[in-house]
Amino acid sequence: MSIFNQSVKVVEGKTVLLVPKVSIGSDLIPKMPAFYNIQAKLNRDLSIIIYKAMTRRFSEYVKMADSLASVGARGVRVAVEVPEVDKVFMNDLNPIAIEYAKSSAEINGVYNKCSFSIQDACHFLIEHSTPRERFEIVDIDPFGSPAPYLDCAIRAVRDEGMVSITATDTAVLCGLYPNVAARKYFGHSLRTKYCHEIGIRLLLGALAHSAMRLNIGIHPIFSHSTRHYIRIFVTISSGASYADESMGSLGYILHCFKCGNRRASLVINDNCEECGKKFKIAGPLWLKEIHDHKFLSYSLNMNIDLSKRCKKMIEMAMDEVEMPPTYYIPDKIADDLQVVTPSLNKIMDSIKARGFKATRTVINPKGIKTDAPSPLIVEVIRELSDRYDKKI
Numbered sequence: 001m002s003i004f005n006q007s008v009k010v011v012e013g014k015t016v017l018l019v020p021k022v023s024i025g026s027d028l029i030p031k032m033p034a035f036y037n038i039q040a041k042l043n044r045d046l047s048i049i050i051y052k053a054m055t056r057r058f059s060e061y062v063k064m065a066d067s068l069a070s071v072g073a074r075g076v077r078v079a080v081e082v083p084e085v086d087k088v089f090m091n092d093l094n095p096i097a098i099e100y101a102k103s104s105a106e107i108n109g110v111y112n113k114c115s116f117s118i119q120d121a122c123h124f125l126i127e128h129s130t131p132r133e134r135f136e137i138v139d140i141d142p143f144g145s146p147a148p149y150l151d152c153a154i155r156a157v158r159d160e161g162m163v164s165i166t167a168t169d170t171a172v173l174c175g176l177y178p179n180v181a182a183r184k185y186f187g188h189s190l191r192t193k194y195c196h197e198i199g200i201r202l203l204l205g206a207l208a209h210s211a212m213r214l215n216i217g218i219h220p221i222f223s224h225s226t227r228h229y230i231r232i233f234v235t236i237s238s239g240a241s242y243a244d245e246s247m248g249s250l251g252y253i254l255h256c257f258k259c260g261n262r263r264a265s266l267v268i269n270d271n272c273e274e275c276g277k278k279f280k281i282a283g284p285l286w287l288k289e290i291h292d293h294k295f296l297s298y299s300l301n302m303n304i305d306l307s308k309r310c311k312k313m314i315e316m317a318m319d320e321v322e323m324p325p326t327y328y329i330p331d332k333i334a335d336d337l338q339v340v341t342p343s344l345n346k347i348m349d350s351i352k353a354r355g356f357k358a359t360r361t362v363i364n365p366k367g368i369k370t371d372a373p374s375p376l377i378v379e380v381i382r383e384l385s386d387r388y389d390k391k392i
């Protein structure tokens with residue numbers, strides 16, 4: 001019996017995808033016969049926007065590699081929804097997954113602009129690592145850690161091209177296994193309330209390490225996360241000065257578990273200036289911007305349909321540019337204080353009224369970023385909740 005008897009069609013964006021029936025409606029998605037996660041649609045929606053904005057930088061033939069393509073959900077969507085991409089290469093070790101990708105490409109009439117291969121992802125990428133063969137855009141979206149693929153991805157992308165990476169080993173990146181993070185990402189993770197931002201910065205730091213060894217620098221364009229994955233988009237630039245710039249973007253985040261104070265630092269041996277307790281350390285990791293305001297502004301102004309959610313996420317990312325590299329979760333602070341959480345807008349207004357900056361963050365819908373000291377944030381939340389208590 002053909003595998004396609006056990007398949008269903010789903011629509012993502014403007015694309016029809018043929019996927020295994022068993023991957024729909026189940027919390028635990030099986031890897032066989034081929035993996036498809038409908039929950040990752042948002043991840044792919046955002047990719048389409050960023051890739052589309054990226055293609056304006058290329059005047060010649062544009063090639064995109066979906067190097068761990070599975071059923072080709074991202075690759076086929078790019079072939080359909082980003083017409084500026086001339087050729088999409090979909091690769092996966094699972095031959096059944098590639099059969100699904102081929103069928104979806106046929107259904108959408110884009111078979112001729114797609115190329116399919118069944119290889120180990122690194123093997124596939126290395127085959128495309130000579131100057132003429134390199135891709136304008138390389139995507140890495142494995143089961144678990146992308147760490148084994150970082151070097152190959154950098155080698156297979158052309159100068160001024162883009163690498164996008166998904167990491168689903170969030171437990172490692174978000175502080176549950178700091179030693180594993182150090183081994184895979186060259187930096188310790190830390191179990192803080194803002195651990196997803198640490199995860200993003202560790203992944204960027206690891207990619208920078210891989211690039212720097214090849215005299216290449218990285219430039220983050222957009223980063224986001226959910227509870228289950230971390231996602232980054234970066235462009236690369238060839239040259240020792242760019243690599244030096246990346247090296248200068250690495251450092252540490254120091255966190256005080258007694259009072260919640262935290263800051264970026266280039267040194268690791270320090271005590272909390274608020275309470276005197278010794279800081280715990282995350283890193284080395286990427287300390288500079290994780291979004292590019294100008295690029296994102298351009299992507300919002302392209303003449304394409306944007307879902308409200310994607311638009312909101314890109315706007316939030318733009319707002320948090322130039323803010324500190326960590327965020328606060330007022331809900332958690334209010335829990336510790338045993339008070340009702342005031343609205344995020346009220347908290348931000350109150351922080352701004354005291355002369356500090358405050359924004360939302362795309363990394364966590366319940367988070368806020370601010371340059372105010374941590375005791376002030378606690379004070380604001382306590383004061384606002386007092387007023388709320390008096391009202392009722």
Ligand SMILES: [Zn+2]
Pocket residue numbers: 256257258259260261272273274275276277
């Ligand atoms: Zn402290």
